[in-house]
Amino acid sequence: MNLQLTLAARYLGGRKLRAFLTTLAVVIGVMVIFGMGVYLPSFTAAFEKSLLAASGQADVVITHKTGESFAATMLNRVRAVNGIAVSVGAVERIINIPPNFYGKNSTVTGLTLVGVEPAVAPYLHADYTTPTQGRFLKQGDGNVAVISERLADSLGVKLNDTVKLPTTQGVVKLTIVGLLPGRALTGNEQIIIPLAQAQKLLDMPGRINVIEANLGVTGEAERRAIVEQIKAQLGNTYTLGGLSSGSEFLGAMQMAEVIFNMLGLLTLAMGGFIIFNTFRTIVAERRHDIGMLRAIGANRATIISLVLTEGLVQGVVGTAIGIGLGYLLGVGITAGTGAVMKSVMNIELTPVVEPPLVVVSILLGVGVTLFAGLLPALSASRVTPIEALRPALSQVAQRFSRIGTLVGAVMIGIAIAGLLTGFFPLVALGGFMFLIGLVLVAPALVRPIANLFGMLLALLFAREGTGELAQGNLTRQPSRAAITASATMIGLAIVVGAGGMMFSLTGTVMQLFSKTLGSDYLLVPPSIAIWKGDVGASESLKAKISSIPGVGVVSSLRYAQSSLQSAAIKGSGEATISVLGIDPVEYPKISGLDFQKGTAQDAFAALAADERNTIVNGILAAGANLKVGDLIPLATPTGLQEYRIVAIGSEVLSMKINTAYISQANLKADFHKSEDVFYQVNLAPGADVALAEQWLNQIVADYPQFRLVGGREYTAEFSAQYDSIFIGFYVLLGVLAFPSLIAILNTLAIGVIERTREIGMLRAIGATRRQVWRTIVAEALLLAALGTGLGVLAGLYLSYVFVEGLNASGIYKMAYAFPGAGVLAATAVGLIFGVLAALLPARQASQMEIIKALRYE
Amino acid sequence: MSLIQTENLTKVYGAGETAITALNCVNLQVNAGEFVAVMGPSGCGKSTLLHLLGGLDRPTSGSVMIQDHPLAKLSDDALSQLRRRKIGFVFQFFNLIPILSSVENAALPLLLDGKNSAQAKHKASEWLTKIGLGERLKNRPDQLSAGQQQRVAIARALVTEPVLILADEPTGNLDTKSADEIADLLKQVAKTWGRAVLMVTHDPRIATHADRIVLMRDGQIVEDKRNAKDEG
Secondary structure (H helix, E strand, C coil): CHHHHHHHHHHHHHCHHHHHHHHHHHHHHHHHHHHHHHHHHHHHHHHHHHHHCCCCCCCEEEEECCCCCEECCHHHHHHCCCCEEEEEEEEEEEEECCCCCCCCCCCCCEEEEEEECCCCHHHHCHHHHCCCEECCCCCCCCCEEEEEHHHHHHHCCCCCCEEEEEECCEEEEEEEEEEECCCCCCCCEEEEEEHHHHHHHCCCCCEECEEEEEECCCCHHHHHHHHHHHHHHHCCCEEECCCCCCCHHHHHHHHHHHHHHHHHHHHHHHHHHHHHHHHHHHHHHCHHHHHHHHHCCCCHHHHHHHHHHHHHHHHHHHHHHHHHHHHHHHHHHHHHHHHHHHHHCCCCCCCCCCHHHHHHHHHHHHHHHHHHHHHHHHHHHCCCHHHHCCCCCCCCCCCCCHHHHHHHHHHHHHHHHHHHHCCHHHHHHHHHHHHHHHHHHHHHHHHHHHHHHHHHHHHHCCCCCHHHHHHHHHHCCHHHHHHHHHHHHHHHHHHHHHHHHHHHHHHHHHHHHHHHCCCCEEEECCCCCCHHHCCCECHHHHHHHHCCCCEEEEEEEEEEEEEEECCCCCCCCEEEEEEEEECCCCHHHHCCCEEEECCHHHHHHHHHCCCCEEEECHHHHHHHCCCCCCEEEEEECCEEEEEEEEEEEECHHHCCCCEEEEEHHHHHHHHCCCCEEEEEEEECCCCCHHHHHHHHHHHHCCCCCCEEEEHHHHHHHHHHHHHHHHHHHHHHHHHHHHHHHHHHHHHHHHHHHHCHHHHHHHHHCCCCHHHHHHHHHHHHHHHHHHHHHHHHHHHHHHHHHHHHHHHHCCCCCCCCCCCHHHHHHHHHHHHHHHHHHHHHHHHHHHCCCHHHHHHCC | CCCEEEEEEEEEECCHHHCEEEEEEEEEEECCCCEEEEECCCCCCHHHHHHHHCCCCCCCEEEEEECCEEHHHCCHHHHHHHHHHHEEEECCCCCCCCCCCHHHHHHHHHHHCCCCHHHHHHHHHHHHHHCCCHHHCCCCHHHCCHHHHHHHHHHHHHCCCCCEEEEECCCCCCCHHHHHHHHHHHHHHHHCCCCEEEEECCCHHHHCCCCEEEEEECCEEEEEEECHHHHC
């Protein structure tokens, strides 16, 4: 191994630039995978944390399957079960805290409001009995609270101070009567208040949403028996254990993780191509050295291990640097998007590094490098010792595999056929086959495409004949040119594909956005779309807004959580659903849904009727295989209720979340929810805008959980947020495209080294430095044109696949927008890359000393 | 028994009408301590003979025996081992690895044979010193003259203490003075250190350093004589 390492180190050191560039390809691939691996799980984890923060420490925690409240009398049924030592009913509710609510520097983004019975709760939570200061709650307390010392510190309050809290009744001030020691539990800090007060503040009189119980026995079997008895008492609409998580959004995040991992893998594949190409060249270049080693007694295994050791060194170094930079990338993205995430979803991000991520990154980075080096290593081992004795003649022309071309052509054919069927699985498979097919046919395309562009170049460099020379240089090594072009192609395909999808998505979303949220004013809660933690307002706020002079239409959204069981749902057969209550009369006046099935008029009329009707959104319809006319049983606090689907339609806020729209009347009857979480307001024609706005501001001031924004302002804000997310994305795409620059540079540099003698000869018979320079640049342009052409083609296909994929999955009906500007930009970038990549090798070739070059082995 | 023995050694390149017989039923014996020069016009089969003797290529028919080992029966690995231990090669273009120093280049065969680096380098330094490069151990090939580079190559060939040195136009890339020095060195390899040396050359003047001159034409040995100057 000593010899192998020495040679690997010396060879790498001898060609520093190339070693650097090849290693860079590995670095970038690993960086993307690692960086995204650091960012996305931290995102998911933060989200999960905020969702699941409220799970308890009691032996049994009982919640309704929907996560919604139920009658406090249910507690009696639990207490009737033998073997339960103590059980308490409580209200637990996550309250998202609007930014700056507790001052500019406050880090508190969410609190859990816990309403407990002061007399019973301490039996379950021993820490309630040992406050470090003050006392615990007692019977007859009003607006008082007990909080932890840690929360008191972060809010900057002391015993007997007041702390304000957004509630459905507006902002309420609670007097702190006791401080508890800090809790070890993760998640939100709690504000503990008397149950009766909590029911009042959250507009849920007589209702609780969690029962905690401790069992009087310790035997595992006995405990299980008691749990079964409780289940029998309550029926199957209750969950025993933690809170059920509203995880539809987590699904979307996991999808994003998969997509980014795919991008990272493609980048690594691109890196693999580059490394493969480099090693092939290394082998070609060192034919003499390898032959000599064979002549003096090195066996094949030694030669293979020589090449692989070099790959290993690069793989290890590249992976190590990639992981380091990837971590910085992850941290950078976390910091960059942190502000947006906090304001849109109210979650805090901290980057996490999980051991499996490190292991996978290392395996991929080192593995791809070794794998890419394997074929060249094998071909090196086949170099015969005689090659050391003969002066080298570079190959005149290399044949390409006809079978490969044929297989590639068939794959492209199948891909196109798949595209025409419009059946998504086929379309997606087609995208993959299209890419591989192009890689396979690329060698056969080198000659015709080089000839075509060669003619253009010949015109450009008409008097020098360098265009033809460049074209000849390229076509005599079609498979090497094709591998380079393939690396460029994959790079640009990713850029054009993902860019094209973004383009279509942005267009669709912005259009939808102004349609759904195009009202004059909006009252926005801290977290839109993930409504669960939002504290809304009771019906009185809507009435107050409606009474403002000049206000024409007020429409509100109400939220309840539900679930749907259906065999069509993948996995557990059960999906969590956001149920949004709308006013079927007011809502269409001011907002709207984009209907995929059914019409607005019929659908809203059906919702207004005194029946259980619902409009479901695209993602829910697709996930549970629902059609118009289907009856779906929605889990409600009053039991399963059958709703008839009258239409399928979506709006921008709930695009990615299983959502059913029902009338607010039904939401109140079945879910006991009359709390508005989102408002849209339109002024009447000719209204006094300034006056109305002044009134609105004044009313909303009492409800700081809402932010009053102008519709146009909000659209601009959303668009800016959207862009700030995607600017990062575009930067990432640029990083992904970068390795293709290295690929071209590498191939050209290699070509120059290989043809040193020829270049010397050209100079000897009178070619000027300029001519040599131009030959190399022309070759680069041809190579770039080839890669760019294929890349744009593959990218368009991919973007179409992405868009069709979103459509077919039913998430949203998206119009495919041809990314014309993107194609032009990619072409320009591709060709500029070509010229940039040529600068160094061209300089090297044109500066060559003729005699030395002629003697070059 | 001779050190090298060939029997009806034949090598045909290509097949059918385009077949070229590079070597045609060659029988040759070389003994230990003997310095043999092989001469002849281009394409007469000199290099092919050298390649077959060194186990770099396989004959179409006939056999090569080195110290009674028939090469035909050896696997690729065994042949590699034979080259490593029994045969040293000297090439026209030196074929040194440009990134390694003189001593590292000369030590290569020992390293390939699994010797530890310190031992290998010690041995290589000894040989380099014996052939007059004691002062140039750390220099890389590009810091040496052509003659010096060829000496490094000869040290590399000798470092495993092989029984046979095969040299393919070892002076072809050198000026007259260096060429004579290298030829003398090869003679010393045969006479002082007792190796069989087989050298292919174009140059009659260089051939006169050898004990025996073998003349080839059209793939056959047409003359095999003791060197008159040597005898005299």
